[in-house]
Amino acid sequence: MIPQRLVMSAFGSYAGREEIDFSEAGPGIFLVTGDTGAGKTTIFDAITYALYDQTSGGRREGRMMRSQYAAEDTPTFVEFSFQYKGQDYRILRSPEYERASRRRGKDGERKMTLERSSVTLFLPDGTEFTGKKAETNRKIVDIIGLDAGQFTQTVMIAQGEFLKLLSARSDERREIFSRIFQTDLYARVEQRLHEEAGALYGQMKDMERQEEQELSRLFCPEAEGLPEKLAEAALPKERLEAVRQILQYGRSREAAAEKKIRELDGELDKVNRELAVAQELNSRFARLAKERRNRAELQAKAPSVEQRKGRLERSREAALVCEIYERRQEASRQRQSLEKEIKGIQEKILQAGHKREALLKRKEKVLLEEKRCREEYRSLTEQIARVTDQASRLSGSRALLQKWESLEVQAADRKKRLRELRQKLPLLKKEEQRRDDCARAFEESRQAYQQAADAYLACNEAFLLGQAGILARDLEEGSPCPVCGALHHPAPAALPERTPDQAEVKAARRRRDEAEAEKDRRQQLLLEAGQRCTARLQSLLAEGKNVVGEEFSLESEDPERRLDREEKRRDQELKECRRQKEEAGQQVGKLEELEKARQSLAGQQAVCYKRQEEQQRETALADESLRCLDQSVSQAKGEEAARQAAREETAAREAALAREAQKALEESPFETEDQCRGSLLAEEEKERLENDLEDYRQKCIEADARVNALEEQLDGKEPARTESLEEQKKVLDESRREAEEEQRRWYSKNENNREAGERLKKIYGNNQKLQERCARLRLLDQTAGGSLPGRPKIDFEAYVQRRYFQQIIAFANRRLETMTGGNFVLRCRSMEQLGNRGSVGLDLDVYSLETGKLRDVRTLSGGESFMAALSMALGMADVISRSAGGIQMKAMFVDEGFGSLDEYSREQAIGVLSELAGSDRMIGIISHVTELKESIDRQLVVTKTKRGSHVRWSR
Template sequence: MRPVKLIMSAFGSYAGVEEIDFTKMQHGLFLITGDTGAGKTTIFDAITYALYDRTSGGSRDGNMMRSQYANDGTDTFVEYVFSYRDKEYTVRRNPEYMRMGKRKKADGTPRLVKETAKVSLILPDGSEYQGKKKEIDHKIEEIIGLDVDQFTQIAMIAQGDFLKLLHAESRERKRIFSRIFQTRIYWQVQEELKEQAKQLYIRLQDNIKDCIREMERVETVPESGEASVWADYLTMKLPPADGVMDTLKEICCQGKTKEAEAEKLSYELQKQSEELNASIRSGEEVNRLFLLLGQAEEKQRSLDAEKEKMEEQRRQVEDGARAEKVSVRETQLERTKAEGKRLVQQIADTREWIEEQSKSAVSEESVLKAAGEELQKSEPLLQKQIIRLRDILPRYAQIWKLEKEYAGNLKKMEAVLEECRLASEDYEEKYRLFFAEQAGILAKKLTAGEPCPVCGSTEHPKKAGISGKAPEQKDVEKAKEKRDKIEKERSLIQEKFQQAKSRLESEKKLFEEEAIEIQGSTELSEEQVKEKLAGCETELSLIKSNYQKQEKKFRELMEELKRRGGLLESREKQLEELNMKQKEEEEYFYQELKNQKFDSYESYQQARAWMEGRDAKEALLKQYDAQTVEVRTRLEMLRQQTEGKEKTDLSSEKEKLDEVQAAQKVQRKNVLSLHSLNQKNRQAKTKLNQYFEARGTLTSQYEMVNHLNRTANGMLNGSVKLDFETYVQRKYFKQIIHAANRRLSKMTSNEFILQCREIKDLSSQGQAGLDLDVYHLVNDSVRDVKTLSGGESFMASLSMALGLADIVQNTAGAISLETMFVDEGFGSLDDSARERAIQILQELAGEKGLVGIISHVNELKEQIDWKLAVTKTEQGSHAEWVLQ
């Protein structure tokens, strides 16, 4: 969606018809600048109102936006022309408001005319969309692809709103995301499962109670045989269903028979009573007419006696009615005077506070400067010492590991040397025995006269013998192989031993060098290092905490001074308007005094005495008049009805009727008792049958639904309290953070980024899952996002807002939003941070088309060429494009 033209008429601070042509700004970044209250944000309010019948903040409806500077003849409306996907649309909307009519009343007083709310939509083909207001609003939302909440989230980046999102608790983010990403359906699933589990449990418990209660309701005939059986069932915790139902069936049959017999006797007594009643009613009717006639005549005499008094009250009511019309004007005038006195006192109090706190601000700034210098001086030295201590700590574990490795290799070395010695001795012994045995074998083959193959002699006086215990050649070879194998193993173990020894000596040497640098000697224990590290970290933390505390205190004081200054200006303007209003109301009061035909203020004051209780007097007069007409009509009718009739004595007939009715009452009570007993027993029989059948089904349903409920609502034992809706929202939250970090890393020069707290680090108490931390890339530390400074918070909130805008646009179906506005917040940034923020927005303008910054920060005026300057005058505001 790209703005083409915006026309505001008598809207907000714009008194006349104000036209802003956005086609002059084809592409890039522009600044909406002007004094506080000039109407910068009103431009975006007008766009939002034209599209959605709401302002961007949502605090003011369109009917509250009529300009106080507007002339009576100027209409209030907003006309907005925009292009969407290369198609141009025009929306014109005006609120419901009261304006002065062109003609006056008959008595010359001004006449107010109500202007009804209207909206029209011109489509790209030039035709007007036909439909009622609700249908046109829905069509506009369908064209843009966003509802008003999504539009104000991604098209208007307001610092205050996104600081709320940045610093919100997990519970609050859940509520915000529920509205933006429409995840309420997952919460509804949770609630539905919770409610179902609760209801099933209640129903299961109620089923047991209902069975017992229904059995207790059953009444038996005392003389019947089933009474004792039923009494036994009532003592059981859960009696057998079949036995209960069979016994109850027989109880119902017996009750039905007794009820029929009682109804027959009751009918006979009823017939006698009706005959006597008819005779008595006829005589009583005549007697009643004579009684009413006497009462009416008495009432007529009473009304005649009050006639003169009622006429006097009628005159007082008329005088009080005229005085009440004047009193309305007088009361309004008094309220306005009292409000003026209150404003004067508030203005004086505010000025006094500003003067006192301005002096305090100078002192607080000096304290903050001293704390900053202390931090700047001490932090580098302490950070250097902390890094050195953290580096040496792992060496203790490394040396212990190397010593353990060296000892193990030494033990292996000693063992393998012993094995080598034994294997070598075994081989040499077997070789010696085998070699000696070979001489005996050769001597056995010698023959006299034949030369010896060894010495060549033909005589063999002493031949070598064969012992029979020498090893074979294959045994000698195996012993040799075993010796060679162990020798090879020894060589490898000896090499590892030398390497472990070398590494241990090297590590100890490095440790001693670092220990000497830290405290001048090699005697440095691990406990000493930890104590030194804790001391340095504590000292650094205290220095930082002191600076942050002083910085926060100074910032809050300056913000409050700024707020009170704006409040003072607003109240002074309000007092000026109130004085004008008081003058007008005085004129209205004296005009009304004249209209009500009071010749003096004193005569009006006398008539005011009759205002009190006027409604009661009017009601009394109406009642008197109505009673007069009613009594007169009743007298005439009763005289006609009693003409030619006399009173009658009915005492004997009434005595006889009393006797019959007494007997009838006893019998009717008996019938009702039996009917009630039988009805109750039949109902119990039906319900008990239903309850016995329902119990098994309820049990299986409850077990299944309760497990789903505990899972969806994050109530499983030993798990994080992460419910279904929050689990879904984490997906959107991580996407938002990822999109935000792409810009935040550039703004902060890769100093820190945002990250969603991992599930394993979440608290098991309370709602969690959408917690936000700050990860510092430089020192690999994590802290809460609420610890960010004002400038850091703005950059983080701006990045979050842009990230949210990206995700909402993708979620809403890849809508095309080519324009974005950023409202304030740059005043908290230093020059470098502001430069990076502007660079990000310039890149964003390359992506979106147009990005407007609403701000009064002077430095931005020098950095941004195109400006939409809003000028505030006593006759209203004006806006015009300015190219630097």
């Protein structure tokens, strides 16, 4: 990847739009320089954010990068153009952030709105990649071939990050490599092997428990030495043989019990047949005796049956006579009922006449009341019309009152905010005073730093001139110069009167560095004070524009005088609102009185209208009642005539039935009507007597038939004796029950032993295969987990990481030897030195090429550590590029670290980076080191101002 162009808008410390054209840097090394906090690292953050939606250090999200200096209408985005494998790509990405809305609300203020994050990828052919945000992010990773973690390790070497890999412990390097090289796959393989080995071991233990459980369920009879054989069996084959012998013995006992049951069944069948014949004969003799007793009992009931038969005949004769008497009584009851109905109809006609007179009087009274209600309703309608006309003229008073009440609240609120704004003006002055104090302090520190830097340069130059004078003092014509080797010395350097020594140079450099640190600290304080002052100023301006108006300014005139004038105007406005509100309130009071009067009149009108409707309904009801009353009287007279005719007809039928009843009584065996009625039986009693007589006759016939049939069957036979047969059957039943219990017991035990034997066969078969697999898997688990006895504790993941680590060290040493002048190289600790304690495999040592001895990497000095760490970072970049499939990264950025190097080491490190860059690679360095500013021509200068930072190229 080769960066081409970077555009940042309202991003980080850059308030507006800043554009960096990387083509001006060209291949080789360039320096990114500027004051502390100006935004040097933000450039690399912008590149990483454009590619991966996160910053280079990983500590800040994109939504945190909205510039505090940016104007409200300035959008926040990053646009990054780069070339990869000869193809041009462009990415436009913006974070999620809050900004002021472009429209004002009803209250005149702008509310905050959320700007959503977005990303757009333009392909080499100029088209836009179609896909959602997650799909676009994956497409960018596919193009570059590196994820965010690999990119920051190979291209964006963030400040202090590459020192972690050098001084980390073995287990810490393991975590770093796991993220970079994604070796967690091998850790999962280790875990999977360990889990499977543990699972197989658990299965073996489960099978052992199952075997013990099956053996405990086995029933072993105490016969033929079977318990001893089972106890002595050690191998699975021997145990299965013992189970087979136990099962064979049990089946023989079960067969013997079944044979005995069959023999007893034959004897029982013979006894049961003889006993059944004897019991059947005795049963018939018993039934004959019982049937004879039943027939005798029926014959004894004959007189009682004849008496009940006579009662039934007398009841039938009495029923014929009583039926005529009943018809006569029914005719008498009908006559009496008709006479009673005739009297009721006559009384009803009389009452209807009285009621008709009362209805006519009520109707006349209601008509008079209805007339009075109509006149009252007309009067109320005229009064309501007059009140409504008066209220309509005051109908707008309520809206007017609400308007002035709202305006009063708004005016009071504006006055309150105006007062609060005045209270905040002194705070702005305090912030400006602090900013000015910080500016004076920074200027003093800058001048002190400039003096210290000039003193150091003069001291260093005098020291170098002194060294040249010392060398020139010993030159002789014809002798070679120790510096250039020339034999002729036309103008040797003169020896100054006083030459500073190396200690004085170092002291001057230290004073310069301390002054620079103080200057940077004062500059940071000034930046923070300026940010606070700017934030206070922007807040006051925004609030002043909301309260006073868009014309509000803190520069055109004295803010206090402008606010006094505005406050007076607000007081006058509030006073006018209250006066208008009071007038509108008086009109609303009059309107409310009129509305109450109108409501009262409307209520009276409604009552009057309701009373009028009730009177109309009452008149209609009276008319309907008169009509119904006349109709019912006419109907009642017709019913009276019909009832008179029916009464005369019923009286004639009653006299005829009385004569017929007297004649029927004289012809019957009864003397009086009461005697006749006393012989009557109830229907239930008659039905019961008839059923009893029929049942008795049928029983007599059936009893004679049963006795005759049994006497014919038993003619010439005697009852049999069954005591001996029953005793014999009882003995055989008990023997069979015992034999059957014995057979069931042995069957149950044999089934249990058979099932146990089959399960043991299955267990032994599975266990043999499981043991072989468990042995192989346990060896793999110990090997992958680094737990083999007597071997270093290095697991599968650490072994793979160790291969990467050795490759990184090999690439790193190529550059480290150059940087250190062949002083030392790095070594991965050998397997023989690892031992068998803890997590090992990624330990790093330093090998001295001069002494041939090893020492711990943490013994390196600050400068040595930086060179070693930089070499490691470059070596890791080489390995990651290789492992990622030939990734072409033609750019690298290194953030700080050169301040810990002496002049020689710094020159060596810069030489290695220059060699690494070659003719087609770009390497950017962030640094405050003055010597780098002097030695690197191409510089990207970041300048910090009160309104945000700016960036430019300087040569």
